[in-house]
Amino acid sequence: MVEVSPSHRLFRRYLKEQRLPVTHQREAIAEVVFSSAEHLSVEEIERRLRSGRNRIGKATIYRTLDLLVRSRLVVEHDFGEGFKRYEHGLTQEPVHGHLICLECGRVIEFQSWEVQEVKARITQKHGFRPTRHKLEIYGLCQPCQEAGVELPDDGLSCPIETV
């Protein structure tokens, strides 16, 4: 018997609680996400499964990711690329923000106690009980800036009416 990770055991338990079969395919998909520190697209997950000699269709991957997200073992992100990305929800830094490069798609994670403080202050002020939050900062990463990439500004060139 191959040793399985704690996340893997939790996923098995979740499937059993939901009265869903623990299949080899579901386990293989979960393992790809659990064993990566990256923010994977479905394409990337499919590629990794194939290199591990697993032939699993996209529909099964989508359905399994849906289960993983509902179990909260995996977190789904939409970084505005037109597709979703998935990351292991029980990483060592469960609460982190993302810097997303609009040119190369690089995702940099960061942690900040100041953000936690601001969150506590604002929610307290409004008598709001927070469960989770998201912090995504979009722009250009350092290598892209150094390569001379400029992002177009799609806003008004001048906010003053001229006609």
Ligand SMILES: [Zn+2]
């Ligand atoms: Zn970049």
Ligand SMILES: [Zn+2]
């Ligand atoms: Zn992340």
